[in-house]
Amino acid sequence: MIHALRLLARMYRVQIHSQLQYPLSFIMDLLSSALILGFFFVAFALTLTRFESIGGWTLGEVAFIWGITEFSFGTMDMVFSGFDYDSFGPIIRKGQFDQLLLRPANITLQVLGSRFVIRRLGRMAEGLLIFLFGLSRIQLDWSLLKILYVPLLSISQILFFGSLFIIGATTTFWTMERLEILNIFTYGGAEVMSYPMHIFPRPIRMIFTYLVPSIFLSYFPAVYLLGKPDPLNAPAFVSFLAPVIAMLMLWLALRFWRFGIRNYQSSGS
């Protein structure tokens, strides 16, 4: 375990070192992701002020859940980018995965450490700012449980999104190239999770409840944290399922990943 962590730390160090080689380009990358994604929110905020509320939620309330989701996705995209199916596909196609398999270290660890994208700090900062903006605009009825649940929710989201990336990477063992369709659940899922999810029509909600259980990691916890009425009339305990669902997803994703590796056949090139 300690050996594994040391190895991971070492791989990260190399990554960070190489990514800081072009400081100007690094700063531009950092700023661009923060500004562009930030503009998404500003555009939405400007639009919302025209309409006052969306599904009964004010701008501050939407910012609260939008910020948490954004922060978690940014963090995940930094830590789990080794499993980013956009970059993992070419690794499989070019046969580079075979090299990893030959090395005397845990394969999951190697993939995890193979990419650590520090420019995602931009997205994390942007998410944090939106979250703080949200907090400044709402009167929250804080309790100890709520204070503890916010960071736990964020960690759950990180693991949840990470699981989706692992599943995405695993599919490339068979497809050899990235499947754009997975973006529906990763990037699209994160977008849907940024809004009060009861506004979506039933079929979309069903997809994000039963197929990919995103709703347990944003809408239900937010209903509890913000003290909002729930037009979906779900039982109160579903607000607390986020960590359970996240662990379950991670377990499933890792099982699928191992299954994929067992059945992996090199592209041979």
Place this chain on the structure above:
Amino acid sequence: MSPFLATIRTSFRRQLTYRAANISGLLTNLMFAFFRASVLIALFNEREAVNGLTVQGAVTYAGLTQTLIGYLSFFHWFDMMQTVYDGQIGADLLRPLNFFTYWLGIDIGRAFGALLIRSLPLFLVFALFYNITLPGSFLQWLAFILSIFFALLISFSWRFMVNLAAFWTPNALGIGRFVFGMSWTFSGFFLPLALFPRWLAQFARLTPFGAGVYIPIEIFLGLITGKELLQGILIQVFWIILLLLLDQWILSRGVRKLVIQGG
């Protein structure tokens, strides 16, 4: 057949062969169109119209932007840049047609291919799920078709210019990501510009990005007609001419400087 037309045809066919990628892209864009449409419907919440934009118009807007993504490919294109880095450009510069024209042909073929098997089916399926606004007259259709062709020319000459950065720096990818991101923000791809404060919307549609994405949609939805429509087309023509001239100028300077790598 002229080399230009042959390039278009080859590229068009190549685009059609990526069947799985096209279907996968289509479904993704369609789902995003549903997400955005749902958000807009929730925002309007019983309201009839805002700034001349009706709910139905806003929903159509969500479908149209997602339809145009594959065709315009406005914000993600590093193909030309790649050839500078891997040395393929050496052979491309020797082709029997101008380097810019060659890539223009490639892009027109790609765009028409995407239009046929990705964009059109997407919009048709989207129209099955929602009541949408369609152009009311033959002339309006004609103006729309003209303006999405102009939009492609703007999109291409803009992307070509961004890629030209590779002639000067080994890290044009970072610049590209930055600039493409910035252009995305002013295009109205995310939410209809009509819902923004007036000054911001007016500014955005004067940029090449607004001109490339938003003006065709305004024409389609009938938000601009008559003199305003003509003005919109003129803004597009202005950007095409300006970007084409800039491309030629930067390219001619870049080629003189270029050091071909690899081989």
